[in-house]
Amino acid sequence: MNPLDKQEGGNHYKMAIQPIEYIAANELDYFQANIVKYVTRHKGKNGAEDIKKAMHYCELLLYYQYPEEAVD
Numbered sequence: 001m002n003p004l005d006k007q008e009g010g011n012h013y014k015m016a017i018q019p020i021e022y023i024a025a026n027e028l029d030y031f032q033a034n035i036v037k038y039v040t041r042h043k044g045k046n047g048a049e050d051i052k053k054a055m056h057y058c059e060l061l062l063y064y065q066y067p068e069e070a071v072d
Contacts, residue, residue, distance in 0.1 A: 014044065031061040 004018060019040045023033045034057040042050035063070045 015040065031057050031064070035061070 004021065019033075019037045022028075023036055028036065035054050038050040038054035038057070042048075042054075046053075059070075
C-alpha cells in the first residue's frame with residue numbers, strides 16, 4: 001500500500017501534488033518543509049495563522065543558516 005493513499009486524521013489537501021511529495025522530491029530540510037506546508041495549506045485550513053507560522057519558520061531558517069544576516 002502506498003502511504004500517500006492513507007490519511008491519519010483530517011483530509012488531504014485538495015491539490016495536484018501533496019506538499020509531502022514536493023518536499024520529498026526536492027529534499028527540503030525541516031525549515032523549508034514547514035514553510036512549504038504552511039504556505040500551501042493556509043487558504044484551506046488556518047488562514048493567517050498558517051502564514052504567521054510560515055514566517056516564523058523563515059525567521060528560524062535565516063537565524064540558523066544565515067546568522068550574520070539575521071535581525072533582532
